Amino acid sequence: MNYLGTLDYAVIGSYLFVLVVMGFYLQKKASASMDDYFLAGKSLPWWAIGISGMGWSLDITGTMLIVSLLYILGPRGLFVEFRGGVPLGLIFVMAWTGKWHRRSNCMTGAEWQAYRFGPGLPGSFARVLSAVAGIVFTLGMLAYLVKGVGLFLSTFIPVLTPLQCSLIMVGVATLYTVTSGFYGVVYSDIFQAFLIFAGIIVVTVIAVTNVSSGQELAELSGRISGNSDWMTSLPQIQTDMPRAYEMYECLLMFTMFLVLRNLINGFASGNTPQYFAAKNERECGRIACLWSSLLMFRWPMMIGYAILGLYLVEGMFPDMAVLDQAVQLIHQNLPDIPKAQWPDTLSRIANNSVDYPQIAAGLEQILGGSWRETIHMLSFEGGVNAEKVLPAVLLHYVPVGFKGLILVTLIAASMSTFDSTINLAAPLFTRDIYQTYFRPKSSNKELLTVTYIFTVLLVATGFLMGYTTKSINEIWGWVTMGLGSGLAVPGMLRLYWWRFNGQGFAIGTFAGMAAAIIQKLIWPELAEQWQFVILTIISLTFTIAGTYMTKPTDRSVLENFYKTTRPFGLWGPFRDTLPPTVQTALKKENRNSLVSLPFIFVWMISLYMMPMQLMIRDFRAFGISLIFFAVAVAGIFKFWVGNHHSTDALEALEAGK
Template structure:
């Protein structure tokens, strides 16, 4: 069918609107670094929730999930636990509240709040900045790979003869356009455009779902797929045999290593729970939490994300079934060289009508721009706020910091795009990002919540070992690591990586002195996590001359996590069942989601507190003010000021 002049006009109008919105709010963003990075903590929770969901609705991830549904059927609803998708449930139930109580600007600044201002704390502060910047570059490369493949399939001009070079050229052009509003507008520009993008994408998702339901029958889907494709449940093995339908799909399943599906599922669950308990990586997700007006609104924002992402699965299922029924012969002609990541753009090009195609392309461009914008906006927060401002120039003017933030954003766009030019396999990049890089983050960041004796040195050695091993895995073929290691996929290597980083974290903590008592008191009093904090609670009670209550909510929070994961899975499954025509599945998922929503009203929503119940109103109000910094950050800033 192809892109028409009408479609191109819709796309151009959308791009102009996004760039214009970014420039429109640029004056507000340039007032201060807190305005640039956190929107001055004035953005409402529902805007932040829509923005966060929009940032997660990325084009590369959508292409990957369309391929997963195409090949693995309804069993694919479990595979995104690799990220894991249910980390939003942990944030919703308790982690967002714990994080927002700190009042800091970035994840690296939060580390100082937790560990203070000694040598170990400074090392942990620096290593989390390094990790955050590696994550930003990985996300920028990941987004660039997806948008290049997508745009080259649709846009009518052949810029370069080589297909890969042509895709890269389109990727560079779209990155340049996106950079205009991201760099200029800061978080306010990002949130404003992402809310706009969310509504465009939602309309496009619903319309694609309707087209698929009206043009593809359940019988046609059954004829185009192997037995068991429409069943989300599984035995020990995957048991999907594409022989006689599409042999290349069998080869892809073997390459992915998911055939022993029960083992894979249990590993996903273990890995997902540990990574979710670690809390968000220092990227756009944490930035949205820290941007909320109050801890309670931070929890609401994380809960909203799970609901508003539901229409995305109409798009994923709609494009997958259109490709299954109408595009299978074309894919089979590619033989073993079929690129499953191109299913999404091919299905759109062939089956989406004029006008709607332009809107859908605009929506998916919006998805790319959202995730790209979120990553770009995170980079200067760490370089300018956590490095330059703290260690080089603590007394600079706010406008200087904002100008440097713009410069850093531009630099990271260039570097991330350069890395993207070297990457061709989106699935391998996703596997490394979510299993190796985030896997190395897990142990140290679980311990920081639950163990009082864990200190800055432990955090540094745990994180540093994780980053080093993840980078070695990325270049394992080039440096000659043993076959026993290189033969493992990133998710299979996760238990080994977790054990290495856990040992480094514990050893680093027990061989060095504990964190300063004043810092531990301030952290525990504000955050009030559950775990092994009894010595801190007792000494804090003695210091204040009153009983400081422990967090009694461990059991309730864990039960809510189980309820929340089931609730989220039902929200994901319902639109997919709707598109494939499984009426019983749709009704079951809706009933489960409805019943669990009522349960969460009483077990979660009604129980959220901005601050611990034994904290006075005046003290809580003081903590909510941006000038009243945590003890660890006060000490670090005083130290920096004394050296100038």
């Protein structure tokens, strides 16, 4: 089969060449100082950072994962991706946490700990643990990205295994990220955004032209996915799920867990380069709003892939029973295959069938003469591997030339996430550990060299983790529900409770991080909702115990923090010291921020759901969503937009009057 044409390869090669050239072109500008390298000198316009943020939220792995969930569940797959594919943290950043962090003038989230807890031992302890936790979280993200890139590209380059494909792409991404810093992150993301939108248009048009009616799609989806409620937009109490996805059967309950988890994580959000790099605090909300809005275009593309996947699987496997037969044949002949190496094993069988004569003969008998093409659709458990739906659709539905464009679109999305993730982690080591505690007087050149070396080692470690991961759904579930839950409680309390101290933060962070790693090593099959419950309780227990076992933070540090950040929550002893006019202004600002939150939430969910409802021709559900959307927009204008202008009392407070 002709997987890609010459034009497709030319498009991909040109794209990678432009990225590398862009990285070296921006190297001089990025290397002027650490502030330039990691935050682009806080000189970029808010709309550029917002577009870059959208690119950070798009990647091959995440798109494959969400398409797989939409293929299985229909529009309801959106609720499973409250894990992270739906960036609910942005509603908190948009409402208040972004501007709170920007007011610190820090460079990293770890440096922010010294601003919150002071420069002494408690603040240093918290800073180091925050940096280590951020690096560990990045390793999980890199493993997730590496796994997906390999699975995706190996479908189109059959002479390479998933491992080799991910190695090539990660190498290119590391090269241009290391050379250009945050300038490269933003400028490359803007360049890649145009490619992403072009790909979205092409896929959406192809999907729309293939659906003749909603009734036809309802019948097809029920027959192929095995889910009679595929067209439904709301999570249900009990949902039919295929093997390996049983944890989502109680979809409504799982969604409630995810909402609770996002509340905890969201209250702690905003400590990323996008907001530290904003010109001022007001632009933080605009960045988050634009970021959220642009992600709306992702959902019609992904439901489009899912719809085309239903048609494709029907054409490939008129008799779905052959899928289980083929998988049983492979397991019988290769009984010791670990799930993590399943994709590589299928690739070897397809590309080197002479080494597996018995399996090849059996697969040809079961799947037919095109078995080398369809074998990649087999899941480890039997049935269709939903995570392969996206590349299979691209391979079979998109014509030559456009295929290269869509491939570049998805590669660009993955590169955007990769470079932003690296840029987030690198300063945690260079600035918060190396420069602060080992070489305070190190030159800019030395710091850049250390950053380059650390980045390469970080990527290599993440690559090894990705190779041993069973599936992208598994690693994403652990990163968001396991490790993320273990780190969320200390991150939240640091903003809203004056008594919380650096020791409590460090102890809680260490306990949550260690518990998540131990769980991953010893009990990897633990359901995601129980990862959330158990690890949150462990982190909360150690956080509270560590706080009350040690002394409070120095009052002068807390006074400076409260005066500059102006958070709400348990800050009574410091709020009461302010003049009455300032207290009144603060209460109004904070009240409007809190009231705007549910409106922003409804706005985001309806914004993402409506395009999918149009794509599946469910116009009644679209009309209901549109009503919710209109009410949410009205609330945003009243409480969020109206909250942008600081009162005279707050401006006087900022000026220290």
